[in-house]
Amino acid sequence: MPKKQIIDPKKTRQSSEITFQPIPANQYQSNFKKELKTHGKERLIRIYEDMLIIREFETMLNLIKTQGAYEGVEYNHPGPAHLSIGQEAAAVGQAVHLSPEDFIFGSHRSHGEILAKCFSAIHQLDDQSLTTIMETFFEGATFNAIKDEAHATTREQAEAFVLYGTLAEIFARDTGFNRGLGGSMHAFFIPFGSMPNNALVGGSADIALGSALFKLINRKPGMVIANIGDASLGCGPVWESFSFASMDQFNDLWDDSFGRPPVLFNIMNNHYGMGGQTAGETMGFDMAARVGAGINPDQMHAERVDGYNPLAVADATQRKKEILASGKGPAFLDIVTYRMSGHSPSDASSYRSKEEMELWEEVDCVKSYGAYLIENGALTTEQLEALQKNTTAKIRRTLELATDTERSPYSDINLIESVMFSNQSVEKMDDREPEVLLAREENPRNNQLARKERYAFDSSGKPFSANKIYTYRDGIFEAMLHRFHTDPTFIAYGEENRDWGGAFACYRGLTESIPYHRLFNSPISEAAIVGTACGYAMSGGRVCAELMYCDFMGRAGDEIFNQMAKWQSMSAGILNMPLVLRVSVGNKYGAQHSQDWTALVAHIPGLKVFYPATPTDAKGMLNLALNGTDPVVFFESQKTYGIGEQFETAGVPEGYYETEEGQPIVRREGTDLTLVTLGPVLYSGIPAADELKQTYGLDVEVIDLRFVNPLNYDVLIESIRKTGRVVLASDAVERGSALHTIASNLTTLCFDHLDAPPVVIGAKNWISPAAEMEKEYYPQADWIIDAIHERILPLNGYTPKQNYTREELTRIANLGV
Ligand SMILES: Cc1ncc(C[n+]2csc(CCOP(=O)(O)OP(=O)(O)O)c2C)c(N)n1
Numbered sequence: 001m002p003k004k005q006i007i008d009p010k011k012t013r014q015s016s017e018i019t020f021q022p023i024p025a026n027q028y029q030s031n032f033k034k035e036l037k038t039h040g041k042e043r044l045i046r047i048y049e050d051m052l053i054i055r056e057f058e059t060m061l062n063l064i065k066t067q068g069a070y071e072g073v074e075y076n077h078p079g080p081a082h083l084s085i086g087q088e089a090a091a092v093g094q095a096v097h098l099s100p101e102d103f104i105f106g107s108h109r110s111h112g113e114i115l116a117k118c119f120s121a122i123h124q125l126d127d128q129s130l131t132t133i134m135e136t137f138f139e140g141a142t143f144n145a146i147k148d149e150a151h152a153t154t155r156e157q158a159e160a161f162v163l164y165g166t167l168a169e170i171f172a173r174d175t176g177f178n179r180g181l182g183g184s185m186h187a188f189f190i191p192f193g194s195m196p197n198n199a200l201v202g203g204s205a206d207i208a209l210g211s212a213l214f215k216l217i218n219r220k221p222g223m224v225i226a227n228i229g230d231a232s233l234g235c236g237p238v239w240e241s242f243s244f245a246s247m248d249q250f251n252d253l254w255d256d257s258f259g260r261p262p263v264l265f266n267i268m269n270n271h272y273g274m275g276g277q278t279a280g281e282t283m284g285f286d287m288a289a290r291v292g293a294g295i296n297p298d299q300m301h302a303e304r305v306d307g308y309n310p311l312a313v314a315d316a317t318q319r320k321k322e323i324l325a326s327g328k329g330p331a332f333l334d335i336v337t338y339r340m341s342g343h344s345p346s347d348a349s350s351y352r353s354k355e356e357m358e359l360w361e362e363v364d365c366v367k368s369y370g371a372y373l374i375e376n377g378a379l380t381t382e383q384l385e386a387l388q389k390n391t392t393a394k395i396r397r398t399l400e401l402a403t404d405t406e407r408s409p410y411s412d413i414n415l416i417e418s419v420m421f422s423n424q425s426v427e428k429m430d431d432r433e434p435e436v437l438l439a440r441e442e443n444p445r446n447n448q449l450a451r452k453e454r455y456a457f458d459s460s461g462k463p464f465s466a467n468k469i470y471t472y473r474d475g476i477f478e479a480m481l482h483r484f485h486t487d488p489t490f491i492a493y494g495e496e497n498r499d500w501g502g503a504f505a506c507y508r509g510l511t512e513s514i515p516y517h518r519l520f521n522s523p524i525s526e527a528a529i530v531g532t533a534c535g536y537a538m539s540g541g542r543v544c545a546e547l548m549y550c551d552f553m554g555r556a557g558d559e560i561f562n563q564m565a566k567w568q569s570m571s572a573g574i575l576n577m578p579l580v581l582r583v584s585v586g587n588k589y590g591a592q593h594s595q596d597w598t599a600l601v602a603h604i605p606g607l608k609v610f611y612p613a614t615p616t617d618a619k620g621m622l623n624l625a626l627n628g629t630d631p632v633v634f635f636e637s638q639k640t641y642g643i644g645e646q647f648e649t650a651g652v653p654e655g656y657y658e659t660e661e662g663q664p665i666v667r668r669e670g671t672d673l674t675l676v677t678l679g680p681v682l683y684s685g686i687p688a689a690d691e692l693k694q695t696y697g698l699d700v701e702v703i704d705l706r707f708v709n710p711l712n713y714d715v716l717i718e719s720i721r722k723t724g725r726v727v728l729a730s731d732a733v734e735r736g737s738a739l740h741t742i743a744s745n746l747t748t749l750c751f752d753h754l755d756a757p758p759v760v761i762g763a764k765n766w767i768s769p770a771a772e773m774e775k776e777y778y779p780q781a782d783w784i785i786d787a788i789h790e791r792i793l794p795l796n797g798y799t800p801k802q803n804y805t806r807e808e809l810t811r812i813a814n815l816g817v
């Protein structure tokens, strides 16, 4: 279905120029009377107190790290503590106008942001809500550690709860906000709107955008902030997020009720990466706010703000919040601040002068805001001193509680195993009616499929012609259509997902049925495709993202390896990640479009790895993945997209069904040798088995692995017990292939039954060559026979073509090929 917009050459070739609007910098004017009216005296003092608490919390951490003690309490903290001393006004100012349903995602330096956001939420919630949150969070485990302490009000108690939950998390305690599995750089507390913080520089940009997409698409209240550092403006995924958030389609193609995602990219601009100075050394923007001008005509509403004045930050955040609420996001703030503390406590500040640090100390945000309140009669010096004393006592007590191993036991290491996956079956993530454009019965492709042959052969065993058969890509389509009609939160996107019909026609027919906001083309931004999908999934939605080619996972490495894989466990199971990442394994397109990278993702803990080979499994395994709550990397070979069902004689079932997770399947029974295939190699395995049977009388059992992780070894073990011999083959290059791990486990599990060590066959350890040479690169049926002959069982009169001798093995290993 072509888009309605016409790209008119007359218009696009017209002579004109691009103009920019001025970008405001530090234009906030202090006016105490006005501020008093806006915030009230109590809130103005509260802002000071919040800054003071954060300063003291981090001063305590600094002393613990550098001297092993604070106010007489000794403790050794071996883990990290990236402090933001100096940045308190930015964190507290930002939180002032945020409501609990507004989310902030941050960086490795987020203790202050977590505390500020939670304190702000506490200020807005009533006592009953606060008590319920505290009592129910981890069934009261965190609350129990502080509930017997004397607190004058519920709010004070909630504040102590937040200080304790954060510190216990930093100290890896079971009572911490993420049961000690997140730690200093990843702690968060969703009930108050503090979302995951990220140790990867800029990692929160695309995740926060995904969370904003969730709010937008599911019509949920609130805005989302990505707190990222000035140095993160050098990171590709951050720029991908800017353009993804600014796509014209939100205005031009989506329903008018949507607008653009409510995301604020907030640069906590402390002027440094670790030691690299951004403006002046590693970047060229002069002022970070400038970058907004390059993204869209709204210039992302970019603005520079004085982050040493909490009220200037509060004012700017409120103004951006209004813009986002009107659907005109994304917004961008360059908050000028300064990190007085080192990057980490081991930082000797060798990259900056004493003079510079003294200049910032002179205008210290906590001191100067305190002085401002005194100057304007909101606070007396005595009150300020009392606040300081009180704060020190609070922090000291929090430290005592969080380091008391009885009240705050360390997490049990075995907890991790139990939260690596959530392993749930959840049909839909919300109960509302899914938004669709056509009833399922009206979908043209759905109706076409009703007339297709769901088994590839007729009653005489003759294959049906290609245009008559139900194919692998039809299986993918049916699973997608089912989920779109079942789960209202379910969305899918990637490159060419919509009008094109999906990169390889799997989605053809979906454009007609599914509105733009549930199925859309993304920018060519692989990192942001996966990162936003993570944010969408962790916020409560279900998503299928697609990377056209498996090889493009390289562009989304961090998002797949560090985000998608990690957040369920780093959150101690608080977050789910119902995210299916479809990747196709190509061929014929040479070295950068033809790689099976199952090993890469199977190596990363926290990912499920599926690789169906048949139409029945394409549908059943995608149904399974899309009904689950775990991140799945879903491999599909382009070699198999057009094939029909060749194994299940009843054909691909018409209704809904799921393939059993982790279960390999016997495709042909045999007694003499087990051949385990992954993906399309199944179709080389069958002719190899035929040849071995006909010519050498060898009865081969062919097992289609289907799953790399998780994997149930029972079927494999049972087969090997019977055959005593096993060959494993896939299209991945042989070195480091996921099959080697399986082979190694089979050696351990079946040692007493094996005649010879398992043999792993893969593609050559080379670049994948041009289509014309592929037959000499990917495993072919006769390679399987060659390997059996050389390594397991010499076949009478057989002359191998591939060299599987031990000499060859060591020769190529020596060469690194
Ligand atoms: C992708 C990535 N690269 C490098 C690092 C190592 N690193 C940690 S913090 C940091 C500097 C980040 O600077 P900025 O984004 O300005 O945040 P700040 O530390 O100033 O708060 C670096 C390079 C990392 N954690 N992640």
Ligand SMILES: [Mg+2]
Residues within 6 Å of the ligand: 229, 230, 231, 268, 269, 270, 271, 272, 273
């Ligand atoms: Mg910085």
